[in-house]
Amino acid sequence: MLRTLTAGMVAVLLLSSCASSPIERQPIEELKPYVPTVELSDSSEFSDLELCRIKDGDPELTNMTAGFPIPEGRIDLRTGANVHIIGVDFVDKSGGPTSPQDQNQIYADSIQSFYEAQSSVPLEFQWNWYPEWVTMPNSINSYGLGGDFFAGKFDGNAYSNFAQALINIVDSKTDFSGSNFLFIVFPKGITSEEIGTFLVNTQTDYLTDEGSIPNLIMAGGDYVDSDTYIHEFGHGLGLTDIRDTTDIGNQNSDGMYYDMMNNPTYPELLVWHRFLLGFLGDSQLHCKTSSDPSTHWLIPVASEATGVKGVVVPLNDTEAIIVESRRPIGYDTRLEGNPSLIGTVVYTLDSKIPYHRTPVKVVDVLGLEESVEVMGYSFKVIESGAFGAVIEIVKIQ
Numbered sequence: 001m002l003r004t005l006t007a008g009m010v011a012v013l014l015l016s017s018c019a020s021s022p023i024e025r026q027p028i029e030e031l032k033p034y035v036p037t038v039e040l041s042d043s044s045e046f047s048d049l050e051l052c053r054i055k056d057g058d059p060e061l062t063n064m065t066a067g068f069p070i071p072e073g074r075i076d077l078r079t080g081a082n083v084h085i086i087g088v089d090f091v092d093k094s095g096g097p098t099s100p101q102d103q104n105q106i107y108a109d110s111i112q113s114f115y116e117a118q119s120s121v122p123l124e125f126q127w128n129w130y131p132e133w134v135t136m137p138n139s140i141n142s143y144g145l146g147g148d149f150f151a152g153k154f155d156g157n158a159y160s161n162f163a164q165a166l167i168n169i170v171d172s173k174t175d176f177s178g179s180n181f182l183f184i185v186f187p188k189g190i191t192s193e194e195i196g197t198f199l200v201n202t203q204t205d206y207l208t209d210e211g212s213i214p215n216l217i218m219a220g221g222d223y224v225d226s227d228t229y230i231h232e233f234g235h236g237l238g239l240t241d242i243r244d245t246t247d248i249g250n251q252n253s254d255g256m257y258y259d260m261m262n263n264p265t266y267p268e269l270l271v272w273h274r275f276l277l278g279f280l281g282d283s284q285l286h287c288k289t290s291s292d293p294s295t296h297w298l299i300p301v302a303s304e305a306t307g308v309k310g311v312v313v314p315l316n317d318t319e320a321i322i323v324e325s326r327r328p329i330g331y332d333t334r335l336e337g338n339p340s341l342i343g344t345v346v347y348t349l350d351s352k353i354p355y356h357r358t359p360v361k362v363v364d365v366l367g368l369e370e371s372v373e374v375m376g377y378s379f380k381v382i383e384s385g386a387f388g389a390v391i392e393i394v395k396i397q
């Protein structure tokens with residue numbers, strides 16, 4: 001059951017992150033050759049996924065989504081991220097003797113490791129490092145980039161103008177062909193007064209001689225850590241924030257407790273996000289459209305195995321109920337400290353919920369023999385083990 005959902009789950013990422021040390025993925029012990037003993041429904045009944053491609057229903061947001069399709073300009077990692085990384089310093093703030101790549105390789109590695117671990121299919125990353133610091137001609141404070149986003153002092157135009165000015169400086173010396181993400185990084189030791197906000201921008205095309213770049217990260221403020229990079233990179237893939245961002249300073253969890261787009265504590269992506277991004281193998285999702293009772297074996301969503309990771313029950317074009325299994329493995333080992341979030345998670349998706357509130361909300365976290373009713377369906381865990389869980393789904397009205 002869902003019991004105490006407290007302080008540790010308050011999400012803090014938007015253009016920022018908590019300052020915790022980056023969580024590392026723990027090696028996953030292969031699932032033991034245990035399999036469920038109860039009778040399972042025939043998987044072929046749930047293999048037509050078309051009705052489960054829940055549409056994007058947000059009336060306002062056009063560059064990120066909780067539903068299909070992924071907006072144009074966002075990156076499909078199956079065909080590849082092509083990232084250009086440019087280190088920038090200033091006449092009064094030197095990058096020092098180590099190169100931008102030396103200072104920032106860890107973030108590229110963290111992003112690639114995280115997303116590769118989320119995917120059951122191969123992903124492509126190409127990292128293009130500008131070899132030396134590009135020194136801007138004026139003082140760091142002259143560019144108007146200071147001021148913490150969380151203090152309401154963010155000036156988006158100043159960031160966009162800065163990015164385009166930088167591109168104009170390096171364009172003749174850089175082949176941006178195929179580039180779909182630009183990272184601008186700064187020397188260590190920058191203060192929030194100098195560059196206040198860790199920005200991701202997916203709403204502006206940055207123009208180069210070889211074409212436009214639709215996604216930008218500017219790594220400013222006190223928030224330069226791997227968690228922030230991984231979260232903001234998720235926006236470049238088209239994912240939206242799945243928490244309450246209306247209160248800039250607090251960013252309440254809003255009924256969701258998992259996934260890097262909610263918080264970095266339990267960052268394994270929801271099975272819904274994996275489906276949206278094309279990260280699942282052909283048979284790893286069940287789409288339940290019939291009203292007959294059914295039983296489904298779900299392996300933990302963080303597992304490296306190739307079994308079914310989730311069931312989607314579509315309710316209409318923009319709403320669904322989704323089920324997955326969460327265990328303290330992979331990037332989710334911190335779940336050990338919060339047993340109430342370990343188990344079979346039943347959550348709702350309503351893609352019409354506009355940006356700033358989460359479109360996915362946990363209904364309940366079920367242990368063995370526990371059940372919950374939601375929107376005309378009953379969900380019950382009828383078997384549980386190292387293999388994951390078996391869930392019985394019954395339409396009740």
Ligand SMILES: [Zn+2]
Pocket residue numbers: 013014015231232235240241
């Ligand atoms: Zn965000």
